[in-house]
Amino acid sequence: MHRGKGMKFVGDSRIPATGRKPNIPKDYSEYPGKTEAFWPNFLLKEWMVGAVFLVGYLCLTVAHPSPLERIADPTDTAYIPLPDWYFLFLYQLLKYTYASGPYNIIGALVIPGLAFGALLLAPFIDRGPERRPAKRPFAVGFMLLALSGIVYLTWQSAAHHDWEASKKQGAIIEGAEFDKESEGYQLLDANGCISCHGAELTGGAAAPSLVDTGLTPEEIANIAVKGRGGMPAGMFKGSDEELEKLAEFVSSLTAK
Numbered sequence: 001m002h003r004g005k006g007m008k009f010v011g012d013s014r015i016p017a018t019g020r021k022p023n024i025p026k027d028y029s030e031y032p033g034k035t036e037a038f039w040p041n042f043l044l045k046e047w048m049v050g051a052v053f054l055v056g057y058l059c060l061t062v063a064h065p066s067p068l069e070r071i072a073d074p075t076d077t078a079y080i081p082l083p084d085w086y087f088l089f090l091y092q093l094l095k096y097t098y099a100s101g102p103y104n105i106i107g108a109l110v111i112p113g114l115a116f117g118a119l120l121l122a123p124f125i126d127r128g129p130e131r132r133p134a135k136r137p138f139a140v141g142f143m144l145l146a147l148s149g150i151v152y153l154t155w156q157s158a159a160h161h162d163w164e165a166s167k168k169q170g171a172i173i174e175g176a177e178f179d180k181e182s183e184g185y186q187l188l189d190a191n192g193c194i195s196c197h198g199a200e201l202t203g204g205a206a207a208p209s210l211v212d213t214g215l216t217p218e219e220i221a222n223i224a225v226k227g228r229g230g231m232p233a234g235m236f237k238g239s240d241e242e243l244e245k246l247a248e249f250v251s252s253l254t255a256k
């Protein structure tokens with residue numbers, strides 16, 4: 001008798017087929033006309049499919065470069081980071097009052113822990129041989145609950161996020177090349193301008209960049225003294241001569 005003959009095929013992997021010996025794969029004779037040589041036929045096909053995917057991914061990465069933001073600035077505490085889309089539901093969970101602040105542990109550990117713990121234990125809890133969804137109300141119910149929860153939270157997170165501000169805070173701003181020992185920079189430092197406009201003068205959450213403003217020295221001197229919009233007046237406290245030097249320096253800042 002051929003090996004494997006008389007063996008029953010059972011669709012459910014959890015039910016051992018009678019007479020099947022462990023770790024012995026089914027015989028080729030079980031699949032008449034459906035076999036092929038591993039080398040080179042099968043392997044060649046695999047490689048061809050692999051090559052198509054590789055080239056496809058290559059084209060995608062060239063067409064869509066990574067959406068990089070400016071270099072991370074550890075002193076910028078106003079930057080609001082956002083996780084990737086597949087973690088948005090967990091991120092959203094932390095915004096609810098029952099899962100944030102003093103209850104942070106609930107949103108960060110308890111709820112995700114219960115959900116993922118249940119997922120881990122599912123094969124041990126749900127051991128019935130039934131496969132049809134209609135016959136497994138608890139498993140299917142919890143799956144639908146989890147799925148709708150994830151979809152809802154992800155959607156809420158995306159809908160309530162300020163995408164405009166996000167784009168702005170991460171925008172890459174071309175810096176200017178200048179000498180930090182120069183008198184102009186020293187004056188900006190001494191008058192506290194860099195606390196808002198940044199040590200590289202490229203701005204931050206509190207103020208715009210001072211590079212390529214397109215303003216004349218007179219206009220800059222005016223803003224430094226009188227302020228404008230969100231910038232308070234009276235920031236500059238030096239002499240007129242210093243003000244002129246500072247304004248000249250700022251107006252000369254152009255991107256590298």
Ligand code: HEC
Pocket residue numbers: 188191192193194195196197206207208209210213215220223224228229230231232235236246250
């Ligand atoms: C408290 C934070 C803060 C400080 C300190 C500060 N600025 Fe500003 N600055 C701002 C803000 C905010 C704006 C944007 C003003 C607006 O809404 O138009 C700005 C705008 C400017 C602009 C116009 C930029 C443009 O592209 O239009 C100049 C020039 C400028 N500041 C120079 C200075 C100088 C010089 C100093 C130091 C004497 C200084 N700033 C200190 C917050 C600040």
